[in-house]
Amino acid sequence: MKKRQFLRTLVATASCLALQTVNAAAPATPTLASTLPKLVVVLVVDGLPNEQVQRYRDQFGQGGLRRMLDQGAYFSNAHQAHGVTVTAVGHAAILTGAYPYVHGIIGNNWIDPITKKSVYCSEDTNYTYIGEETKPSDGTSPAKLKVDTLGDELRYATGSKSKVITVSGKDRGAIMLAGKTGTAYMYMDKTGDFASSTYYMKQHPEWVTKYLANKPQDRYYGKTWAPLLPPAAYDGDADEDLSPAKAGSHNRLPYTYYSESGEIDAGYYASLRVGPYLDQLTLDFARAAVEGENLGRNPAGVPDILGVSLSAHDYINHAFGPESKLSHDHLQRLDRMFADFFNYLDKRVGMDNVLVVLTADHGFPNTPEFAKTQKLDAARLDGDKLMDALNQHLEQKFGIGKLVQTWSLPNIHLNYGLVEQNKLKREEVETAAARFLLAQNGIADVFTRSQFESGAVQGTHIATLMRRAWNRDNSGDLVAITKPFWYFGSGTSGTSHGSPYAYDTNVPLLIMGKRWVKPGYYGQYAEVVDIAPTLANLLHVRPPAGAEGRVLTETLR
Structure with a gap:
C-alpha cells in the first residue's frame, strides 16, 4: 500500500514539474496592444497618376517607393x-x-x-x-x-x-x-x-x-x-x-x-x-x-x-x-x-x-499639346464663354435673361427663383440647358438635379462616379462632363484634372x-x-x- 502511494506521489510530482516546464517555455499570449502598429503613416502624393509609378519604377532607388513595391x-x-x-x-x-x-x-x-x-x-x-x-x-x-x-x-x-x-x-x-x-x-x-x-x-x-x-x-x-x-x-x-x-x-x-x-x-x-x-x-x-x-x-x-x-x-x-x-x-x-x-x-x-x-x-x-502629338482629340474648354453662350441660348428660348445664376464648373447653378416667377418648370429649363451643352464641342455628358434626385443617373460606370460626386446640399443643378482629354480651362499651357476618366x-x-x-x-x-x-x-x-x-x-x- 505504501509502495502504491509512493508511486502515485512520484507520478503527480513528475506531472506537475512537466506542466511547469511547459508553461515556462510557452510564449505569453499576445495582448491587443502588442499586435497593433505603434504608428500608422499615411502618405499622399498630390496629383500622382498611377501610370507614373508604373512607367518610372525601374529608376527608383532601393529604399523608397521600390521598398513599398517590394515589401508592401x-x-x-x-x-x-x-x-x-x-x-x-x-x-x-x-x-x-x-x-x-x-x-x-x-x-x-x-x-x-x-x-x-x-x-x-x-x-x-x-x-x-x-x-x-x-x-x-x-x-x-x-x-x-x-x-x-x-x-x-x-x-x-x-x-x-x-x-x-x-x-x-x-x-x-x-x-x-x-x-x-x-x-x-x-x-x-x-x-x-x-x-x-x-x-x-x-x-x-x-x-x-x-x-x-x-x-x-x-x-x-x-x-x-x-x-x-x-x-x-x-x-x-x-x-x-x-x-x-x-x-x-x-x-x-x-x-x-x-x-x-x-x-x-x-x-x-x-x-x-x-x-x-x-x-x-x-x-x-x-x-x-x-x-x-x-x-x-x-x-x-x-x-x-x-x-x-x-x-x-x-x-x-x-x-x-x-x-x-x-x-x-x-x-x-x-x-x-x-x-x-x-x-x-x-x-x-x-x-x-x-x-x-x-x-x-x-x-x-x-x-493638350502633348496629347495631340499622340493623335488624341484634346483641348481646353473656356467655361466662362460656355456659360455666357448658355445664358444667351436660354434667354432666346424662354425670354428670360440670366437663368444661369452662377457656376463653379463642372457645377452649374440655375436661378430657380426666376424659373418659378415666370411659371416655368424646373425640369424643362434643366433639359433645355443640358441639350444645348451636349451640342457644344468638348462636352461628353450633362446630368441635371432632377435626374440626380429621381435616381435616373445610373447604368454606366461614369454615371456611378458622378452620382457619388453629387451632394444634394452643395452641388449644382447641372453637372457637365468634358470629353476625354478635354478640361475646363482658359489658359494656353499646362493641364488640369477633375474628370471621371x-x-x-x-x-x-x-x-x-x-x-x-x-x-x-x-x-x-x-x-x-x-x-x-x-x-x-x-x-x-x-x-x-x-x-x-x-x-x-x-x-x-
Whole structure:
C-alpha cells in the first residue's frame, strides 16, 4: 500500500514539474496592444497618376517607393472612385472612406446654396492661422467636412490618448486628413513656415516654435534643382517647348531658386511650391512632429497616426504635365526622400512597428499639346464663354435673361427663383440647358438635379462616379462632363484634372507593414475609400461613419 502511494506521489510530482516546464517555455499570449502598429503613416502624393509609378519604377532607388513595391501590397487598379477628382475631394476620401455625396466636400471651391457665392472647402472665419496673416477664404478648419475620419474614431476609442498629426504643403491636404479631432499643420506661402490654426490650439507647442526659429526654408535660396539622373534616363519625356514657361517661372532644368528682389521674401517662398524643396520641408516638419509629439512611442501604448501630404507634384504637373522631364525628375527625387524618411522611422520607431499607406488624391491628364502629338482629340474648354453662350441660348428660348445664376464648373447653378416667377418648370429649363451643352464641342455628358434626385443617373460606370460626386446640399443643378482629354480651362499651357476618366481616377495604393500585410502585386479593382475600413480593421476600431469601402482582406496576414 505504501509502495502504491509512493508511486502515485512520484507520478503527480513528475506531472506537475512537466506542466511547469511547459508553461515556462510557452510564449505569453499576445495582448491587443502588442499586435497593433505603434504608428500608422499615411502618405499622399498630390496629383500622382498611377501610370507614373508604373512607367518610372525601374529608376527608383532601393529604399523608397521600390521598398513599398517590394515589401508592401501594391494595388495597380486602385481608383479615387468619384467623378470630380480634385485635391480636397480626394483627401477627404482617404481617411473617411466616404464619397462626396456623404462627406460633403465636392470640390476645392463650390457655390454656397444660400448666398450663391464661392466658398472654399476648408475656410472658416471663426479661426485664424497661428502667427500668420489669415484671409477670410483661407483654410483653417474641417467645418465643411460632414463626417468623421479614421483618426477621429481612433481617438474616440482610446480616450484621446492616440495622437493624430497631419502636415501638408496645402491647407486642404492637412485639414481633410486630420479630421475633426486631429491637428493639422500647413505651409504658409508668404513666410515659408508651417502653421496650425486656432481651431486646433491657441498657440503652437514648444517643439514647433523651436523648429520655426531655425528657418529651414531659407536654406534653399540660391539652390539649384538639377536633373538627378543621367540625360538618357529622360529620353522618353515630352519636349520642354510643349510647355512654355509662365512669367517668373521655369519650364526646364536646371533651375535656381531666388526672388526678383534679390532677398529672401514671399516671392521666394511661393516659388518653392513648384519643385522638390517644398516636399523636403514637409517631410522635415513631419520628422519634427514625430519627435515633438513622441509619435509611435505613445506612453499609453496606443497607436498614433501621422498624415503627410506632399503637394509639389501637383503644382509641377499642372504647370508642365505628367509627361514632362520636371515631373519625371521630381518623382525620382521624392522617391529618395521617402527612402530617407523610412530610414529615419526605422531608427526612431522601428519599421516593424510602423504601418505605411501611400496613395494620391487624384491623377493627371497630359497637356493638350502633348496629347495631340499622340493623335488624341484634346483641348481646353473656356467655361466662362460656355456659360455666357448658355445664358444667351436660354434667354432666346424662354425670354428670360440670366437663368444661369452662377457656376463653379463642372457645377452649374440655375436661378430657380426666376424659373418659378415666370411659371416655368424646373425640369424643362434643366433639359433645355443640358441639350444645348451636349451640342457644344468638348462636352461628353450633362446630368441635371432632377435626374440626380429621381435616381435616373445610373447604368454606366461614369454615371456611378458622378452620382457619388453629387451632394444634394452643395452641388449644382447641372453637372457637365468634358470629353476625354478635354478640361475646363482658359489658359494656353499646362493641364488640369477633375474628370471621371481613368487618367484622373487611377492612383497608386500601397500598404506596407510586414506584421500585418502580405506583399504582392494586386491587379484586382480597389478604391481609395477602402483605406479607412482596412486600417480600422487593423486598429480594432469602428470604421468612420460614412465609410463605404471594403476591407482589403486579400492583403492581410
